Amino acid sequence: MLTQDWLTDAVLYVYALSLLFFASDAASGSRSARKAGTGLLVFVWVLQTIFLILLLIQRFSVAELSLKDFLFFVSWLLVSLSFLVNRWLRAELLVLFVNVVGFAVLAMNLLQRPHRNFVLSSWEAAKRLLVVHIGLITVSFAVLTVAAILGGMYLFLHERLKKKRWTPVLSRMPSLELIDRYAFRAGLIGVPLLFLSLSTGTAALLLDGRARSLLDEKVLLSFAAGILYVVYLLRRTASGDDGTKVARWNLIGYALLVAAFFANSVSAFHRWM
Template identity: 30%
Template sequence: MLELSLTRLHEGTVLLYALSVLLYFIDFLHNNRKANRIAFWLLAIVWLLQTIFLFLYMVKTGRFPVLTIFEGLYFYAWVLITLSLAINRLLRVDFTVFFTNVLGFIVMAVHTFAPVQMESSVHAQRLVSELLLIHITMAILSYGAFSLAFVFSLLYLIQYDLLKRKKWGKRLVRLGDLSKLEHMSYVLSVIGVPMLLFSVILGLQWAYIKVPDLFWFDPKIIGSFTVLAAYSVYLYLKVRKQVYGKTLALINIASFLVVIINFSLFGTLSKFHFWYT
């Protein structure tokens, strides 16, 4: 009975999240500050409920919940909501919050309504180790940084287009200036790259210990190094070649597409990433 009630509460949280995103969309279209404030507090409630669910799950399982795709998606959504709340309070970039939460809602909806694999808990028990825990947590946090970098790059392109077409108005101001959007995208990419690199190193170390027949051409390994290569090229072009503007934003967006492919497709093809099954 309690588990059923928690399930219904979790579904209610998704509805609250949907309402928050809707109000952010209204604010996006009509510059409605009242809708923005209500959306923020609804999002804060969603974050609080998600945090409680995470804590209860940790108490129930006795570990940090990131060892299966079911758990990883939920933690990823929690990271995105946490970052969006921080941005809303610290940077006051409203449209970044909107686009970040659209992405977060998609992740949370997939997590909530996807069928849970019964054997996931079995795999989780087999994979429990501090090394693996750190590896997965750092990977998800790096994906969170890359997600926000993607959002800032996307907003850059929208702002760039509005300026080019001379579409002046409140929306133009609220998007933030181009230099700030580009700088934030760059900073978040700088944060994400070393975190993902450390995650890959720890993951390979764990696999070397736990997987006797480690296949170095495993799709997940190749995908992770491809993500690192894509963002390394982005950073190289930014720092060494002084590439900036629309071209740099497009490169960042393309790099994030590699992240999505690596997170979803390559994970299902991997021979030893059981937490993706």
């Protein structure tokens, strides 16, 4: 057993099996593989949703968040987003990549690791703001993850087309225009959510009289990522750069966001790893 719970193992195994079916669909366009993968993924999503509801009931009234809770919510969001992608885009490789990331996040969450909590202060006004902050940053992170995956797909497909290295798998990918358009739309959703989360977190710190914490490395990296994303959106809107440059701005912004997420060793707070 990977974990100490048979149901947890079942979720991981079924999720992994669904990825194999999605990989088969992406490679060969097998409708039966797509249906099997989607069915298994629905089963995983239903179990995740039940776990999430129980988690929210347990945690919602308590100003406490663990890394495992955060990763579980991100994984659930990625699975949910993959359903929307599969419904509206019909982009098999994108669905596969989103679910690969979702599986990795879920595995990090469920496998045995030290359980340490990110404890929030108990004052009422700031606590409510921090609950909103956590919700917004989680949704933003999931949406911007999809945008980054699309950016990576754009650079990969552009490079293959430039070198005329066409393969049957590439025919399963959406066009460069579609990838760029949906990456931009994901950015239009994720970036405002990111800034809303940063603003609510800032307000909570100011209410607690901890303005100096705004100079924390993790906070500064998050704001830097937000600024880079704004540059990405502006350059994409102005169309002053070609698609590859815009995609690189997208990926650089996401890299900074991930760096901020894991910058716990130098952070004065947000210690949850």
